[in-house]
Amino acid sequence: MSHRPESTEKLPRGTVALPAASIGVMSLVLAVGFQALGLLNRLDGALLGAIRQAGLGGDPVAQPPWIGWAIALVVAFALPMAILETPTHWRRTVLWLSAVAVVLAVWPVLALSAKWWPMAPSVVAVAWSGLCAKIYASRHHMPCEGGDAGRRLKPGPVR
Numbered sequence: 001m002s003h004r005p006e007s008t009e010k011l012p013r014g015t016v017a018l019p020a021a022s023i024g025v026m027s028l029v030l031a032v033g034f035q036a037l038g039l040l041n042r043l044d045g046a047l048l049g050a051i052r053q054a055g056l057g058g059d060p061v062a063q064p065p066w067i068g069w070a071i072a073l074v075v076a077f078a079l080p081m082a083i084l085e086t087p088t089h090w091r092r093t094v095l096w097l098s099a100v101a102v103v104l105a106v107w108p109v110l111a112l113s114a115k116w117w118p119m120a121p122s123v124v125a126v127a128w129s130g131l132c133a134k135i136y137a138s139r140h141h142m143p144c145e146g147g148d149a150g151r152r153l154k155p156g157p158v159r
Contacts, residue, residue, distance in 0.1 A: 014140025016084045023136070024077035027129040031072055031121045040120035047119060051111040060116035068118035072125040075103065079126060080133035087144045092137055096130035 034040045051060060079099050083092045103119075103126045110116055 011139065011141040014137065014142045016081065016143065019136050020077065020080040020084055023080040023129050023132040026132065027076040027125045028073065030128050031124040034124055040118065043120040044118050047107060048116060054111070060110065060114045063115055063117040065118050068121050072121035075099065075122055076125040076129050080129045083130060083133035084137055084142060085144050089138060092134055096134060099126050099130060
């Protein structure tokens, strides 16, 4: 998609807060649905198996599962907010891929520290919320992209 002024004028104005909140809720609902189906347990089991197979410090000590869900909660709402407040598609893509890399980089750190909490909820949250935010931003003219997209309409006579 081009960012020439004539192409962005045809896009509807986008907002940040409500879409970011909606995307965050959808990401968490998806993660909860995957948990109910047992898919997150399989992913976490595969990651734990890889830790044991690599011989990184024996059996990890299980931490409370709410830690993984708390991270998912933060990522599900913060990532779409950051993506929707970032101009241009390539910057949004870099931000999204960086967030995915950070979430996935926790796995070897946990393996070396012999601690573990469920990582699958945060992986689902970062992947889904980033994708949804990118799609929304590509179909709307966001306030951070300049022009009058972010202008607040003031009551009064129309010029």
